[in-house]
Amino acid sequence: MGKRSAKTTFSDSREPAFGRHATCSASPTPDREKKKNMSNYITVNTPDGQFRAYAARPKALPAPSIVVIQELFGVNADLRDTCDELALQGYFAVSPDLFWRLEPNVDMSDRTDAEWKKGFELYSAFDYDLGVKDIVSTMEIARSLPSANGKLGLMGYCLGGLMTFITTACKGADASVVYYGGNTEKHLDQAPNIKNPLLMHLGEEDEYIGKDARTAIIAALKDNTFAQVFTYPGCRYAFARHRGAHYDKDAAMLANGRTADFLKLHLGPLAT
Numbered sequence: 001m002g003k004r005s006a007k008t009t010f011s012d013s014r015e016p017a018f019g020r021h022a023t024c025s026a027s028p029t030p031d032r033e034k035k036k037n038m039s040n041y042i043t044v045n046t047p048d049g050q051f052r053a054y055a056a057r058p059k060a061l062p063a064p065s066i067v068v069i070q071e072l073f074g075v076n077a078d079l080r081d082t083c084d085e086l087a088l089q090g091y092f093a094v095s096p097d098l099f100w101r102l103e104p105n106v107d108m109s110d111r112t113d114a115e116w117k118k119g120f121e122l123y124s125a126f127d128y129d130l131g132v133k134d135i136v137s138t139m140e141i142a143r144s145l146p147s148a149n150g151k152l153g154l155m156g157y158c159l160g161g162l163m164t165f166i167t168t169a170c171k172g173a174d175a176s177v178v179y180y181g182g183n184t185e186k187h188l189d190q191a192p193n194i195k196n197p198l199l200m201h202l203g204e205e206d207e208y209i210g211k212d213a214r215t216a217i218i219a220a221l222k223d224n225t226f227a228q229v230f231t232y233p234g235c236r237y238a239f240a241r242h243r244g245a246h247y248d249k250d251a252a253m254l255a256n257g258r259t260a261d262f263l264k265l266h267l268g269p270l271a272t
Contacts, residue, residue, distance in 0.1 A: 044096060046137045048130075051100035053138055054080050055145075056087035060271035064151035064174070065092040065142035066263070067135060069160030071238070072119035074099055074106030078242045079157075089260060090270035091153075092145055096138040098131050098163070110244055123159055128166060135167045151267045155259070158182050158208075158238065161200075169193035175266035177259050179240055180206055185213035188220040191227075198227045199262045201255045203235030230258060 042055045054075050068083050070076075075095045083093035099106045099122050106122065108115040135154075143152050153175040156164035161181025168176040169190035178184070178200040200221070202214050209217075214231065221227040232251045238244045240252040264270065 042094070042141065044134070044137050044141050046134065048101070048133075051097045051104065051134065053094050053096040053141070054083055055095075056080075056083040056093045058087045058090045058092060058271075060090055061147035062149040063090055063092055063147065063271060064153065064267040065094065065145060065148050066153040066155055066267075067138050067142050068093055068095040069135065069154065069156030069163050070095060070098055071158040071160055071241075072123040073108040073110060073115065074122075076107045076109060078109075078244070081242050082155075082157075086155075089263075091263070091267070092142060092148055094138055094142045094145075096134055098134055098159075099126065100134075101130060102126065110238070110241070126159070128163070131163050132167050132170055135163060136171055139171070139173070153177065153263055153267050155179075156181065157241070162187070165194075165198075165200075166190065168196060168198060172196050175199075175263055177201075177262065179255070180209060180237060182208045182237075184209070185216045188216060191220040191224060194221070194224055194226055196226060197262070197266045198224075199259060200227070200229045201240070201258075202229065202231045203237060203239045203251075204231050204233045205235060206237045208237050228262075230255065 040055050041052045043050050044053050066086055068079060070079050075097050079095045083095050086093035097105060102122055102125055108119060110116065139152055142148065143150055151174045154164045154167060154173045155177040157179040159182065161178040162183050164176050164178050165181050165184050166187055173196055176196060176198045178198065180202055202209060218229055221229055232239060232255065235248050235251045236246040238246050239248040240255050241247055
């Protein structure tokens with residue numbers, strides 16, 4: 001990151017204002033030619049109905065799976081790029097349409113006021129408990145994909161970061177990665193329930209996760225031997241979003257590199 005290096009809030013243990021409160025009841029874009037024939041959509045069936053999920057398949061099999069959880073813009077080009085990048089690293093990557101109960105197949109960018117307005121409306125109406133159920137249904141599908149090896153990670157951004165945190169606390173995974181999960185500070189009563197490796201990235205200038213919220217998150221996780229938190233000086237909300245208004249290339253590369261190492265450590269070894 002040049003002169004601006006990220007800070008490790010506390011060290012990794014190698015051992016195994018949006019929405020409402022939930023309970024536990026329930027980098028550069030890869031070359032398109034390389035991604036050809038690796039991606040598709042799958043259907044996830046639940047007792048409440050069905051929804052689709054974007055799925056990217058690695059070339060080397062068998063492989064672990066990662067469920068990639070959306071921001072408020074739906075399973076958009078950014079999320080699909082993220083899944084394709086994970087597939088190039090050697091993972092099945094599956095991104096479920098969490099807004100399907102409100103409006104199926106939302107696919108927006110962060111470029112217009114109208115898209116932000118609609119995204120916040122969907123976010124405000126989103127039910128966290130039902131979201132956990134849908135993520136768990138997706139996890140079950142991802143684990144059982146042909147040639148999946150049974151290991152599974154969770155990774156999410158913004159809303160998806162919060163849902164990764166909540167789902168990890170409620171249901172667990174083999175590894176979990178949270179990118180700037182908005183409103184996480186309102187769910188810190190669930191921090192003691194984090195019992196698998198968790199990596200979290202927070203921007204120090206995030207307009208949705210202020211200093212007090214960031215401090216509370218760090219304090220709640222500092223004694224959890226499964227958790228690792230990095231903060232990124234000068235970085236605003238969504239600093240790792242492809243094409244995002246606040247994209248920070250150096251910080252994104254650093255965070256994504258840490259994520260790649262973390263996933264390989266806890267979900268590997270990968271087939272070659």
